[in-house]
Amino acid sequence: MIKDERLNRMEAYINAQQYVSVDELVERFHVSKATVRRDLDRLNEQGAICLVRGGARKKGGIERELLYTEKLGRNREEKVRICQFASTLIEEGQTIFLDTGVTSREMIPFLAEMRNVHVVTDDIWIATHLATNADIKVTVPGGDIRRGFYTIKGSETESFLARLYVDIAFISIDAIELEFGCSITNNDEVLIKQQMISHSKKTVMIADHSKFETVASWKVCPLGDIDLFITGAELSEPIANRYERCSITIHTV
Amino acid sequence: MIKDERLNRMEAYINAQQYVSVDELVERFHVSKATVRRDLDRLNEQGAICLVRGGARKKGGIERELLYTEKLGRNREEKVRICQFASTLIEEGQTIFLDTGVTSREMIPFLAEMRNVHVVTDDIWIATHLATNADIKVTVPGGDIRRGFYTIKGSETESFLARLYVDIAFISIDAIELEFGCSITNNDEVLIKQQMISHSKKTVMIADHSKFETVASWKVCPLGDIDLFITGAELSEPIANRYERCSITIHTV
DNA sequence: GAATATATGATTAAAGATGAACGGTTAAAT
DNA sequence: ATTTAACCGTTCATCTTTAATCATATATTC
Numbered sequence: 078m079i080k081d082e083r084l085n086r087m088e089a090y091i092n093a094q095q096y097v098s099v100d101e102l103v104e105r106f107h108v109s110k111a112t113v114r115r116d117l118d119r120l121n122e123q124g125a126i127c128l129v130r131g132g133a134r135k136k137g138g139i140e141r142e143l144l145y146t147e148k149l150g151r152n153r154e155e156k157v158r159i160c161q162f163a164s165t166l167i168e169e170g171q172t173i174f175l176d177t178g179v180t181s182r183e184m185i186p187f188l189a190e191m192r193n194v195h196v197v198t199d200d201i202w203i204a205t206h207l208a209t210n211a212d213i214k215v216t217v218p219g220g221d222i223r224r225g226f227y228t229i230k231g232s233e234t235e236s237f238l239a240r241l242y243v244d245i246a247f248i249s250i251d252a253i254e255l256e257f258g259c260s261i262t263n264n265d266e267v268l269i270k271q272q273m274i275s276h277s278k279k280t281v282m283i284a285d286h287s288k289f290e291t292v293a294s295w296k297v298c299p300l301g302d303i304d305l306f307i308t309g310a311e312l313s314e315p316i317a318n319r320y321e322r323c324s325i326t327i328h329t330v
Numbered sequence: 331m332i333k334d335e336r337l338n339r340m341e342a343y344i345n346a347q348q349y350v351s352v353d354e355l356v357e358r359f360h361v362s363k364a365t366v367r368r369d370l371d372r373l374n375e376q377g378a379i380c381l382v383r384g385g386a387r388k389k390g391g392i393e394r395e396l397l398y399t400e401k402l403g404r405n406r407e408e409k410v411r412i413c414q415f416a417s418t419l420i421e422e423g424q425t426i427f428l429d430t431g432v433t434s435r436e437m438i439p440f441l442a443e444m445r446n447v448h449v450v451t452d453d454i455w456i457a458t459h460l461a462t463n464a465d466i467k468v469t470v471p472g473g474d475i476r477r478g479f480y481t482i483k484g485s486e487t488e489s490f491l492a493r494l495y496v497d498i499a500f501i502s503i504d505a506i507e508l509e510f511g512c513s514i515t516n517n518d519e520v521l522i523k524q525q526m527i528s529h530s531k532k533t534v535m536i537a538d539h540s541k542f543e544t545v546a547s548w549k550v551c552p553l554g555d556i557d558l559f560i561t562g563a564e565l566s567e568p569i570a571n572r573y574e575r576c577s578i579t580i581h582t583v
Numbered sequence: 584g585a586a587t588a589t590a591t592g593a594t595t596a597a598a599g600a601t602g603a604a605c606g607g608t609t610a611a612a613t
Numbered sequence: 614a615t616t617t618a619a620c621c622g623t624t625c626a627t628c629t630t631t632a633a634t635c636a637t638a639t640a641t642t643c
Contacts, residue, residue: 081382082349219472222461
């Protein structure tokens with residue numbers, strides 16, 4: 078086994094077991110005590126575990142896992158704010174559609190705190206994480222997986238969503254512009270997004286401020302189709318005002 | 331094998347395995363250490379993988395979850411053997427169904443090395459991992475997620491699978507017994523498994539030896555419905571023979 | 584077909600990782 | 614308080630991995 082792999086597994090093992098002795102690790106990883114100690118030292122330096130006499134102990138809290146995701150993606154902190162507000166719109170007993178995308182992922186922790194909510198999502202990454210962490214009903218449409226993006230797509234997806242009507246559709250988008258409306262780079266998802274926009278009591282767009290005043294290849298809908306845009310306070314005042322003047326509702330958080 | 335193909339496969343293999351040593355790659359691709367290193371360097375430059383001492387690691391966060399199950403799962407090594415053999419049954423251009431379950435998960439690395447194969451699975455954990463690691467077409471049925479098990483189920487799933495016919499269905503099961511046949515503990519999945527068994531040219535059961543000679547609550551099908559059972563060599567000779575005498579085909583690995 | 588570029592495998596020195604041994608330290612048992 | 618056993622850190626010899634160089638083989642280009 079590669080050293081790096083051993084370190085990773087050791088960390089995972091310690092986290093799973095709460096506490097492990099050096100001898101136990103020697104057995105499990107087939108290395109000498111000296112090496113185990115060196116490994117534990119290293120994990121300790123990284124702040125991954127807690128050294129104790131005779132072995133190591135799991136470090137309390139989730140701070141490390143957060144570090145991972147924190148690095149992922151631009152404007153993550155803004156996305157969290159957007160989703161926090163978005164989640165307050167959801168009421169007990171409602172069915173919501175959660176569109177695929179990295180912004181939508183930030184909804185997971187807030188959905189995890191809810192109970193009587195039914196989430197339909199075309200993102201298997203989100204579905205998988207909701208299935209693990211949340212105690213709510215999760216449904217996915219059928220279809221083909223778009224590699225790397227975890228998106229379910231295709232005719233099967235479209236016919237599934239055609240039969241679905243939800244209370245709120247949370248849609249994410251690549252570009253927002255007054256003239257061209259909402260647009261995305263991938264043609265495959267146009268029909269799906271359109272369907273969810275028309276098959277929902279309320280359509281909410283979750284998009285960080287960088288999406289405004291840009292245009293992508295494929296038009297999804299005019300801005301008027303969206304009931305509410307949620308974006309970060311980073312969106313400049315003049316731009317926001319210009320949209321408001323065209324009767325577009327933007328909520329900045 | 332030409333260089334470009336080797337690089338592609340190497341990348342897929344590393345992504346599927348999480349960690350791979352230089353020696354392992356030397357074995358697998360029949361090239362020298364020097365070449366493997368050069369290949370890894372190149373993949374690293376492209377940002378496709380992550381170099382570590384002794385080999386390479388999948389880029390991005392290591393799937394901790396996989397590492398957990400790897401250690402915690404019973405008979406994992408046997409399951410790997412079973413899946414390795416099972417994967418050899420798949421031919422170029424075929425569509426296969428891969429049933430939900432921990433055994434099925436071990437198919438992922440072998441599927442990751444294939445190209446022209448279409449996988450349909452009712453397990454979003456498997457779908458997510460194939461979407462990340464493998465370069466093959468993946469399809470999921472629509473339906474509700476069974477919490478903690480990552481299984482897609484419900485009437486939507488059933489109607490989807492009713493419209494599907496595959497070359498090989500790889501089914502996993504909780505219990506196998508001569509009289510009662512194949513059975514599972516969860517009623518929800520009975521119909522789905524039945525549908526896949528009848529809607530496939532060939533039905534292959536992947537089950538570790540501990541499943542034999544046990545009975546679970548819900549009958550799925552008689553043993554005769556299964557074309558081939560694959561299990562570990564741990565299955566005792568007398569038991570295997572008894573099944574063979576009843577015209578049940580068991581392949582032990 | 585010759586010249587050039589690219590790919591591969593062998594060799595080797597330097598860096599890194601490992602395991603054993605030893606002495607000092609700590610914690611528990613008496 | 615003393616003893617005892619386990620634990621920890623250090624040092625050093627050994628083995629593994631890496632990176633660089635060179636020679637050979639294979640493709641490409643003109």
